[in-house]
Amino acid sequence: MNDGPNDTTDLFFRDATDLAHLIRTGQTTSAQVVQAHLDRIAALDPAINAIVTLNEHALDEARAADAALRRARATGGGPGPEIGPLHGVPFTVKDSIDTAGVLTQRGSPIFAGRTPQTDATAVARMKAAGAILLAKTNLPEFSYSTESDNLLSGRTNNPWNLERTPGGSSGGESAAIAAGMSPIGLGTDLAISVRGPAAQTGIVALKPTHGRVPMTGVWPRVPRRDWHVGPMARTVRDLALAYSILEGPDGSDGFATTPRGVDTGVGPAPQRRLRVGWFTDSGLGPVDPQVARTVQRAAEALRGAGVDVEEVTIPALQENNPLALFNAQHVMELKPAMAEATAGHEDEMFTMSTTMLSIPDTSMADYLAAEQGFERIRDGYAEFFSRFDALLLPVLPTFAHEHGAGELTIDGQVVDATHVQTFTVQFNITGMPALSMRFGTSTDGLPIGVQVAGPWHAESTVLHVASVLESLSPVKDQHPDL
Structure with a gap:
């Protein structure tokens, strides 16, 4: 990865950090990199359908970036x-x-043609770091499903197997990055939505601590206490770089209050051995044996790297199912916003939106019971992280499934397809940082991910543990055969 590219085909699977280095040192140009990705999109996206809108000015912006580098070198001998x-x-x-x-159309004909006048905070920060917007990526209508399909732009396919889903709600983003159509991007996460798609397509994604990346300019914002913005990429170092750019208050999002640079983690060079707990069940329901073995192998790899590793259970999860509690509560918060957005456009709504509006309201007693359950889970994790630095667990109970599956058979048990959120949603309702990365492959050639979670504001620990696993991964640098 240190040698300069011979032609544009060498650029597809280089990570963003490496591309930035190649551009900065003159081994390639931004225009070459952008053109390579535009060519890749033209060649592959008709089958994958991850891209919904191209930035028609991307090449001009790339040429301007190259000109800025030339000026910087002319005036100071190098980039400043x-x-x-x-x-x-x-x-x-x-x-x-x-x-x-x-265009920002939210996966719905109701918002077809909508063009914002301002960037979301996360987008503005990426641009301020010099990045060039290439394209917008597909999603479920209103970001509300675990499969990226809608009436406006259709269904996105998994680059590893076009008959399988790349997940949702950031499935277009995960598919684009996995296929080499983009090196890095932004997604959002309510219960699964950057980490699940990352696991299904074999990339990496970070859901930071709640509020670390402002939600300003992101829709829907309800229930905002569970929504997160997070980076998606192909390497852990890219996630770390993007997070350093994205985090911090913006003066608009009331949840984004922690100052930049605050971190409670032990960092990449702790004065003591890292302590990592791991589980594959803890009362959360069936897990495919291949997923369980992948998590166990990741735990063994960490132990071999000098980490103190211990199999654990989280009693609070065994006593309080996070997905059931989440479903009981967020319906009451999301339904009014969805009803308002779709009023008068009922014939333009897709399946999940109509399903959501048809669900009976949660009773106040059940709503409050769910909130109390959330508090017990938060307390349980506070106790766990008083003894451990990080947690290793599945991202998903299975790997990428067929499109449109309403039920899944996992380890001999038939479960509703929403079960795929069971291992991720707990970190939305608690707000703790969690990262998804590939560490295995199923018998039919699909990526299998593991999830690394940490205590509040401990992104450095999560990223460090993930970087150790990445260095030991048996599937490092594997890409779909396209």
Whole structure:
């Protein structure tokens, strides 16, 4: 990865950090990198359908970035601080996140043609770091499903197997990055939505601590206490770079209050051995044996790297099912916003939206019981993280499934397809950081991910543990055969 590319085909699967280095050192140009990805989109996206809108000015912006580098070298002998860490690198954005002058249609005919005037905070920060918006990516209507399909732009397919889902709600983003159509991008996560798609397509994604990345310019914002914005990429170092760019208050999002740079983690060079607990069940329901073995192998790899590793249970999860509690509560908060957005457009709604509006209201007693359950889970994790630095567990109970599956058979048990959220949603309702990364392959060639979670504001620990696993991964640098 240190040698310069011979032609544009060498650029597809280089990560954003490497591309930034190649551009900065003159081994390639931003225009070459952007053109390579545009060519890749033209060649592959008709089959994958991850891209919904191209930024028609991307090449012009790339040429301007190259010109800025030439000026910087002419005046100072090399790039200065005005050249950002992602200067000239293309990035993609889920189509629920506002992009100034570029369509943001939220996966719905109701918002067809909608063009925001301003960027979401996360997009503005990526641009301020020098990155160039390449395209918007597909999603379920209103970001509300575990499969990326809608009436406006259709269904996205998994690059590893076009008959399988790339997940949701950031499934277009995950498919684009996995296929080499984008090196890095932005997604959102309510219960699963950056980590699940990452696991299903074999990339990496970070859901930071709640509020670390402002939700300003992202829709829907309800229930905002569970929504997160997070980076998606192909390497852990790219997630770390993107997180350092994205985190911090913006003066608009009332949940984004923690100052930049605050971190409670032990970091990459702790004065003691890291302590990692791991589980594959803990009362959360069936898990495919291949997934369970992958998590166990990841735990064994960490132990071999000098980490103190212990199999654990989380009693609070065994006593309080996080997905059941989440479903009981968030319906009451999301339904009014969805009803308002779709009023008068009922014939333009897709399946999940109509299903959501048909669900009976949660009683106040059940709503309050769910909130108390959330508090017990938060307390349980506070106790766990008083003894451990990180937790290793499945991202999903299975790997990428067929499109449109209403039920799944997992380890001999038939479960509703929403069960795929069981291992991820707990970190939305608690707000703790969690990362998804590939560490295995199913017998039919599909990626299998593991999830690394940490205590509140301990992104450094989560990223460090993931980087150790990445260095030991048996599937490092594997890409779909396209």
